[in-house]
Amino acid sequence: MPMDKNFNYSKAFRDPVLAKGLVEEIKKNVTRTWVLMEICGGQTHAIMQYGLDQLLPPEIELVHGPGCPVCVTPLEQIDRAHAIAMQPNVIFCSFGDMLRVPGSQVDLFKIRAKGGQVRVVYSPLDAVQIAQENPDKEVVFFAIGFETTVPANAASVLQAKALGLTNFSILTSQVRVPPAMHAILGSPENRVQAFLAAGHVCTVMGYWEYFPIAQKYQVPIVVTGFEPTDLLQGILAAVKQLENNQFQVENAYQRAVTENGNTAAQKMINKVFEPCHRNWRGIGTIPNSGLGLRADYALFDAEKRFSVEHIQTKEPEICIAGQILQGLKKPNQCPAFGSLCTPSNPLGAPMVSTEGACSAYYRYALNLETTH
Amino acid sequence: MAQENLISFQGPVCPVPLQHKDTIVMGHGSGGKMTHDLINLVFRKYFSNAILDAGNDFANVQIPDGNGRLSISTDAHIVSPIIFPGGDIGKLAVCGTVNDMAMSGAVPLYITASFILEEGLPIATLEQIAQSMQEVAQEAGIQIVAGDTKVVEKGKGDGIFISTTGIGWIPDGREIRGDLAQPGDRIIISGTLGDHGIAVLAARGDLGLTTSVQSDVAPLNHLIQTVINAAPQTHVLRDPTRGGLATTLNEIALQSKVGIQLFEETIPVQNEVQSASELLGFDPLYIANEGKLIVIVPEAEVEAVLSAMKNTKYGENCCLIGEVVDKYPGRVFMKTTLGTTRILDMMAGEMLPRIC
Known part of the structure; x- marks a missing residue:
């Protein structure tokens, strides 16, 4: 889409008239019930924030996928983070919403209140800067996230290496979307008939990885954005495919996503990280679903540096x-x-x-x- | 690799909750749910009396054998940085207390100020703050009549903390309180939301975010006088400070046992504030304001109060944003621009940025 400086990007994709038109279009196309999963937590948030579920015909059921990096970070990794953050010489850096997640004993708020140095950062590179400014401290960044966030995590490691920093490391809990889609579709209890793929992840990764998934499980996969009309557009595309018995990978977020994605970011990911098995909170271990540090960058691995790999936590049973x-x-x-x-x-x-x-x-x- | 049936259903998973009932954490100062819980757990437990338990930002007390009543309010002020676009901690301290008093419909008269200074604070900075306190006191028409100063060692303060207490006079017959909103009343906001929070956040400099947004910090007592003159039946006045519009309206909904319905398309937010908020993962309805006024009046007085407010310095961007209803008592909800409805809950604890 050409950039037009008079175009209001914060309002255009929330236009009520456009949205109503899309809803009508969806109603016109739907003839039976369908179960769609939006992968990304940001999409779930937007659906509920704008009440899109209230606008859709009752035939369409949206189920909410595992695409919230905070939610799927396993408890043992959170406990490891806390074990590191409680050490006296450590400055522990994290994205904001990770602070409230309780481990089995404490949360990062409580560690901060007891004198632990816990800092909220917006970018992993901020943590590198903190490491530069505090050469006598160990600075650890809690590198969680999907493919959207991973390139920035990789950049922090490359930056720290380029600066010759020996006091910076990351605790990883990074996850990939395609293995999770396999796991969901391969489950005997699966109900999902089409996916709204996560637009931000696809900005980085493109959607070339989805072709085999759509073919294998015969489900439509529609790359979808985050604004109300983006989401309705994605739902419409998925419904049209379902009604016509198609199962294509389709891009309904063309202003941000290309098939190949951001190849420079992908190269950076592959340089620093490699696929590894990863435990997803509430789902279990999904093979090759994680991204761990390559051997070349083992020096930056906080799990090794602080010997917390032995921490294993079993979760008590309360919620679903x-x-x-x-x-x-x-x-x-x-x-x-x-x-x-x-x-x-x-x-x-x-x-x-x-x-x-x-x-x-x-x-x-x-x-x-x-x-x- | 075969990936079928790999989900190992671990069953329900969850850690036990943390209530933060044994240690103060930052969220206790957020102005949201945790602050309320702390007040109930500690202060109300020991200090409880009818005046305090009214739950307003001011105390409404009888003068023995006197004419009218007193409005008393006290506030502690911490802000980083201490000087920010549109104001500083001194202006904030005076306005905060003037505004809290004025929300009862009182005429603010006097305030006192205690200063906790950190060793190393430049005197020139302190003087700048004192000067701005005097300027805003003059604008508000009040006097700073007593004070106290203490100094703490370097590292034990954050430059300067200021605590202010104010006394104002409530004329006889004036009843404006958080528990007086009634179904059918209309809700007016005096201007754009979220300016103060975003201005201060950007001024901290650690987000790499540059904006031209200025804090809205301002004394609201003259605006309030205009409101009361135009709408003698004003039921509630409240300034949406910490926790923002959403949290403040939740307090009123609970105090008055009513529902509050807002209309998203009418809520004024500057484009720059909206963009910065979305970038940072915040909602402008939960961001602090320091110079905005919520007015709740019967429908019959809406037009009069809007046109009077529009002619004032701090009310020129005022809008009608919602109404008080009898369904969902204690809740605040909003008709979105798409015609759907969503809840606006009270802010939980510390406002945290989202990961992506």
Whole structure:
């Protein structure tokens, strides 16, 4: 799309008239029930924020995918983060919404209140700068995220190496979307009939990885953005394919995404990281779904540097986060939703992060039926 | 690699919740739910009395054998940086207390100020702050009549903390409180939302974010006098400071046991504030303001109050943004531009940026 400086990017894709037209178009095309999964937590958030689910015909069910990096970070990794952050000589840097996620003992707020040096950063490169400014401290960055965030994490390692820093390391919990799609579609309990692929992830990765998935499981995969009309456009494209018995990979977010994605960012990812097995909170281990540091960069691996690999935590059973992250249940079907479990008193990660499905439901949805 | 059936269903997963009931964490100062819980757990437990328990930002007290009543309010001020676009901690301190008093419909008269100074603070900075306090006190028509100064060692403060207390006079017959909103009332905001929070956040410099947004910090007592003259039946006045419009309206909805419905398309937010908020993962409805006024009046007085406010310095961008309803008592909800409805809950704890 050509850049037009008079074009209002923050309003154009929220246009009520355009949105209503798309909804009508969806209603015209739908003849039976369909289950669609939006992969990304940002999409779940937007759907609930704008109440798009209220506009859609009842035939269309949206289930919320596992695309919230905070929610899928496993408890043992959070406990490892806390073990590192509590050490006296450490400055522990994290994205903001990770602070509230409780480990099995504490959370990062509590560690900070007890004198631990916990800092919120917006960019992993800020953590590198903190390492430069504090040569006598160990600076650790909690590198969580999907493919969207991973290039910046990689850049921090490359930057630290270029600067010759020996006091910087990262604790990784990075995940990839395609293995998660395989896991969801391959599950005997799968209900998902089409995917709205995560637009931001595709900005980096393109959508070439999705062709074999669409073919193998015969599901439409529509690359979808995050504004209301983007989402409705994605839903419309998916419904049209489903109704016509097609299963193509389709790009409904052309202003940001190309088939090959950002190849420079992909190169950076591959230079620093390699696929590894990764435990997803609530889902379990998915082979090759993670991105861990390559041997060349082992010096920057906080797990090795602080000897926390032995920390293994088993999660106690309270909420149904696992089933929600797999799209098997809706947040309001949880007996704790809205009563025992709220954003100020979260029982599970999906209620903690603003991108989590439970939080999105709680924040935005009025008068939901709950099971309690 | 075969990837079928690889999900190992671990069943329900979750850690036990952390309530933060044994240690102060930053979220206790957010003005949101955690602040409310802390007040109930500690202060109300020991200080409880009818005046305090009214739950307003001011105390409304009877003068023995006197004419009218007193409005008393106290505030502690911490802000980083201490000087920011549009103001400084001194202006913030005076305006904060003037505004809290004025929300009762009082005429603010006097304030006192205590200063906690950190060793190493330049005297010139302190003087700049004192000068701005005097200027804004003059604008508000009040006097700073008593003070105190303490100094703490380097590293034990953040440059300067200021605590202010104010006394104002409430004329007889004036009843403006957070528990007086009634179904059918209309909700007016005096101008754009989120300016102060974004100005201060950008001024900290650690986000690499440059904006031209200025803090809206301002004394609102003259604006309030205009409102009361135009709308003698004004039910509620409140300034949406920490926690923003959404949190403040939640407080009013709870105090008055009513529902509050907003209309998204009418809510004024500067483009720059909207863009910065979205970039940072914040919602302008939860960002602090220091010079904005929520007015809740019966429908009959809406036109009069809007046209009066439009002619004032701090109310020229005022808008009608919602109404008080009897459904969903205690909740705030919003009709979106798409015609759907969503909840606006109280802010939970510390406002945190999102990962992506």
